[in-house]
Amino acid sequence: MIQKKVCLLGTSGVGKTSLVAKFVHSMFSDKYLTTVGVKIEKKTLAVEGTEVMLVIWDLAGDDDFQRLQTSYLRGTSGYLLVADGTRRVTLDQALELQKRVAENLGGAPFILALNKADLAPRWEVDEARISALVSENFSVTKTSAKEGAGVEEAFAQLARRMVSPA
């Protein structure tokens, strides 16, 4: 079995912890509980016939109150960049953060997860913006930690890209 470190990055309240809880424990809670510091979870996936243990670092949201400690990124094989589709500003913040961490993570693969797909009528991120990101070679996926849509796929896609880089 191979082991890969995955980090969840994004500003606060976008649903990073909820995505991990859904993926690892198939659980979801509507109540927003802020993450302070780091929580680590593990889950094993089969990727192209190989057992891969994902060591998932759920990091506190990067915002004006707490900045991301770059030492937490050491040894990261890939990351899930999370934004809340109902708050356009969180996408801007995620893209800023991605530029910052790229200095530490080099070309590590990442998936941009636009979370809260279950709240589609309230979305502020439109298809034109998503198309523009895709044309810049971002791997964008819509997820719903509440309903589970796209969650397994996002982690599986990231695992594939970590195991077999293009």
Add this chain to the structure above:
Amino acid sequence: MPEPAAAAQSVLAELGYVLFLPEETGGLRLSGKPPGWLAPLWTHLPNDGLLSVAEASPFLENFLIDAAECWKKGGAARAQSGPWVEQDRHGAEVQLEATAMTIEGEPILLLERLGAAFEAKKSVLQRARETVIAHQRLNSEIQKKEILLHCVADEMTAALANVITSLRLIELEDNGPRTKLLLGLATQATHEQQTLIHRILGVFEEELRNAYDASADTQAGTKWNGILQRALDFARPLFDEKRVRLEAPAPLASEVRIPITPTHFERVLTNLLENALERSPADGAVVVRANEEPESLLVTVEDEGQMLAPKVCENLFARWEPARAAASPAAALRLHFCRIVVENCGGEIGCSPLSAGGNRFWVRLTKSNRAG
């Protein structure tokens, strides 16, 4: 009575601290008796007290790299891990923080079980983040309602303009005294309605000014290059669709900061680009330029659309009014928004026709004093 060293360790354990001494093998050896909460947490901790960090905690394993650096420096150097959460074998979450330091030449690692102070900090952060999210949602709602209200006012005013025109046409006919009286009353009522709509728009403009007032987060300044890039990314698919070429400036060599909220300025740029796109003929071009001046940043957006008369340029950013009913209400609202945001940040906005054809829309913002 216990020995002083044993007593000190008991006190530490009681306060939620555990002392580890690093081994050359990379492990951590527990000093003294482990407190009750430690055993269910790390079942890997054998009787001899030597903790295999790699097995026990990936977080701690990562932190030991920073700790080793700290121990190498010695003296008063310290390294703190920041808080993290471990789950014990009963499923309970335990919040921890580690500190590496050197005491009397000996490297030590102090592990703290975070207690009430941490919970209080967490509670404050929870409330602060909830407030930020609520604030963002409120801002978004204000923006949507602003547009909705202007659309409603626009519809009402257009209908009212039709009524006024009809009344004027009727006035030209040969009317009896009673009809003239009724026409007078109707005309007066329509004028009152117009005044009311203007008042509503006036009140709303004031609210808009407050909502988009330069806020604390603009004090450090907004980085120009990133904002421009996002506005261009947003607009480019629209330009491609209409086959209008969008020529963007190269990033400025130095990172210019401007005192404006990023989302607001992004929207100003997006509005100016959409405005230029609307004016441009298919296969035309829109050119964006950015010039860093000693004290300010000048941004221009040039289109190849029909030249605007200087008089039109003067009123283009003013609030939508019936007198300009022929203009697109959406475009008027977009430009009016630009003016409010830019002027609230102490900037200037304007438009002038180009001698070779087309128009130049420009924004000048004073640069932030603070870098960072």
